[in-house]
Amino acid sequence: MSDLAATILVIEDERQIRRFVHAALEAEGFHVCEAQTAQQGLTEAATRKPDLLILDLGLPDRDGVDVIRDLRGWSEMPIIVLSARSGEPDKIAALDAGADDYLSKPFGIGELLARVRVGLRRLERGHAPATSVVEFCGVRVDLADRRVERDGTVVHLTPIEYRLLALLVRNAGKVLTHRQILREVWGPSHVEATHYLRIYMGQLRHKLERNSAQPRCLLTEAGVGYRLLLE
């Protein structure tokens, strides 16, 4: 599949935005199809089977979060959400519903393309035979071996730190909300204990990042969650 140009569906009601997104993606060699409404978008998604979806949250006919839930019923394709609203709760709701990433309006083309690439790479990884070794910011994580090295030196992680890192690595590029991480690492009864997560995240940064106050890879999405950025 990777030899074929990937198909990207853009659901956006604003013509000008649709226009430049379409142009930018096409210039990068992607195959683009468009939809103006949620209804039209769902039909397109079902018939064209796109590899990635760019979805505006503020559609005229339906709430974007509902659209994501519908899609997630039958598709695993990466979803990037565009949001004109500034409140974090909207983003969290979209991510919890199954979106992979979000972009706040206004955004530049460079930023959009970067997110699209990350999403597609995730997709590729999902299809490819499981690679057990991931590298980022000078850190090498061997999931099969449970081995973490920084600049060639073994880093000792506690069990929880390791579970947290492994979760981020498996979802590299995707924004994980606090709730999602807490449920995965600590279990469903700890979803409110965000300060646990923050402490462990801080410890991971101290052990893995060169400068823990200016992380390059273990990024914070303020008020939303975390994301591991593979360089």
Add this chain to the structure above:
Amino acid sequence: MAESKDGRPDPDELLDRVQREQEKARRGKLKIFFGASAGVGKTYAMLSAARQLRAQRHDVVVGIAETHGRAETVALLEGLEILPLRDIEYRGKWLKEFDLDAALRRRPVLILIDELAHTNVPGSRHAKRWQDVEELLAAGIDVYTTLNVQHLESLNDIVGGITGIRVWETVPDKVFDQADEISLLDLTPDELLQRLKEGKVYIAQQAEGAIQNFFRKGNLIALRELSLRRTADRVDDQMRTYRQERSIEAVWQTKESLLVCVGPKPGAEKVIRGAARIASQLGVDWHAVYVETPRLQRLPEAERARILRTLKFAHELGAQVATLAGHDAIETLIDYAHSRNLAKLVVGRDYKGWMPWRHSFADRIGRRSTDLDVVQIVRDAPSPQATVASARFSPPRPRVENLWQPYAQAAAICILATVTATLLSPFINLVNTAILFLLAVVVAAARYGRGPAVLAAVLSVGLFDFFFVPPRFSFAASDAQYLLTFGVMLAVALIIGRLASNLRYQGRVTENREGRLRALYEMARDLSAVLVPEQIIDLSHEFIEGTFGVKMAILLADEHDKLQPAKPASDGQVAPDVDLGIAQWCFDHVEPAGFSTNTLAGSPILYLPLRAPMRTRGVLAVEPVNPRWLLIPEQRRQLDGFTALIATALERVHYIEVAQNAIVKIESERLRNSLLSALSHDLRTPLTALVGLADSLAQGPPGLSASQQEAAQAIRDQAFRMSSLVNNLLDMARLQAGEIRLRREWQPLEEVIGSALKAQEGQLARHHIRVALPADLPLLDFDAVLIERVLSNLLENAAKYTPPGTEVVIEAALVDHEARISVADNGPGLAPGSEEAVFEKFTRGERESSTPGVGLGLAICRAVVEAHGGRIWAERSPGGGACFVFTLPAGTPPETPALADEQALLGQRRVVHE
């Protein structure tokens, strides 16, 4: 009122005592230096005690001290702070008086007020000095004062009887009984006489002879006994209270109250005083009632006024008073006593008069009811003061009736009977003729009352005798049995007349009562429908002026609790000349003031507080046309009823307003919210298109010249600037509306610094960043998004106002239970003196600067930090540049999982790690 058998205190009583103690704790303490007569050294003792306290650095002030020029007493005043006296003009003379307002302003811990029984100069706020003292105590100021035994209200007549000198300046017993401490100054009569001889006792100039008479040894012994006994009674009370409090060998009494019957005979004051004394000795409540029977209703106005004054006197002494209506005084009294569980009746003693067979009032009560104790008290001779005072009330006759008319009509009825009997005489016999005349008498009695009935009886007998009894047309009766006819007719006239007048009286009473109830009902009904305060004012005018025929005004409190006249009297309403000072006093103290009250009784207007369940809403000022009117308890009670209705209505309307405001606020908030989110959506969408289209221009197919490339880049940057401007404006609008709810969570500061630096990456690309955080900085409780915003704004500022290459340092430290976070640069720094101004909205670092920004950034920072309970300020950094510092309170972070606990946390899903 069952006696508590198990010896435990009655819960009601305990509650009562707790409330009394709470009340007391807020009040000042009263200490009375009590003595048998002048000259025992009360003032001296009081000043000595004050000096001792002064020496212990207590805040003591002399309010007023009568030294009477005695050197040793004057010497004691040395070194004490003395309040200046007030000058009051009275009948052209300037008199000195204690200055209550000055004392309240000065607010000492303890104030000395000599001569508790003193009567203030007319024009002072209170008529009596003890009322001044009450107000001082209520304000929480302790008071020392002096009192002689003859000035105690209940002992007043006894002392008068012993010494032959009556004192008119009296103090109610409750003041004495409620004093916190009594200090008895005791001197043997011989010592006192010795002091008198040495000239150490002050004697007023004018009545030297009488006073000399007063200081006889016999008198002094009697006074000494009285004062000792009164003090002993008090100590006894204290002992009893102490026992009750400690529940030691409890002596529980059933609470039986006293009922005093006020009669029309003069001298009732003495009965009242006696009853007050008994009630206080028994420690029970007491009631005073006056039963107005048809007979008493016909009393002259002056006497009725005297009865009402007696009732008011009883009220002042602490009784609950009422006037009852009924045609049989005894039955009404007994009913009243039973309904209120009053076991003892106190009545004045009757003397055997000219009808030796007639039973006294007390006996008659005893015959009718077997379960009531009756106490008889000897009446006073009519006091001269009472006569003088009663002359003050001019007696306007309420109803001017045509007095002869009923008599004429009674006569007419008799003549009609005669004519009818004459016409019928051929057909009826003499007995039936007599019955006809009897009918005439009954009709006259029933319609016109006793007097006309008697006239009708006499006329009927006369006419019957003259026209019908043989020999006709002469008064000579052949048969003595017509004397009986005459007697029966007279008796019937009297009995029916009495019955009818009683019925009419009862009818009138019922009508009055019904009228009062109807007025209250109608007012309640009308007030329940009003929606604005103006309507309440109008309705109050209508009802109060209509019902009582008085002038009135309502004053409402504004938001600062200052009274304002509700509205100028309109169309024909005459507003009374309201004294705002008195009204304010009444409002502040929530007590009636002015006419017929204890406070500023000289005013012709009565001020009543409008007290609603939640708070006092204002004051009702009423100026009665006839002063007697307010002394009638029923009228007063109805006025109180109106007052309560008005106050409740005002409160209800107030809450309607509050509710409406709340609804308007909710609506406007909803509107603002939808407006803001619409704005945010509608502004961002075109900006997104702008940025994207500029990007596609710049990154599109090659062929753009360098300047075109630059233009595309500029469009992009401007669009982003616009976007951050929109963000700032929207945030400021939300923060200002106070609607941003903080999503506070415990988190490390490092994380939010990291995300802020990431967000400002582009701006700070050419600056050196250094972050210095102490390793042991605890978790802080804050809203990550908003604090990131603060840091971003501060970093953006640093980037904007300093040249490239500048070092920006972020530091944090824990100082005095707060985290202090600073963002400092070594750039040009802020202009001196502008450190505060930069936080004002729309202020920027430099005037007319080319550097972009609306200056909202720092205002937002301040709003966010203050919402977190912190502070933010600007200062000069050590390196010479600008330094912005903000603080966040350091609370107690929640438990954090220790690393050792991890295994337990993970449970069975343990991960083995090499």
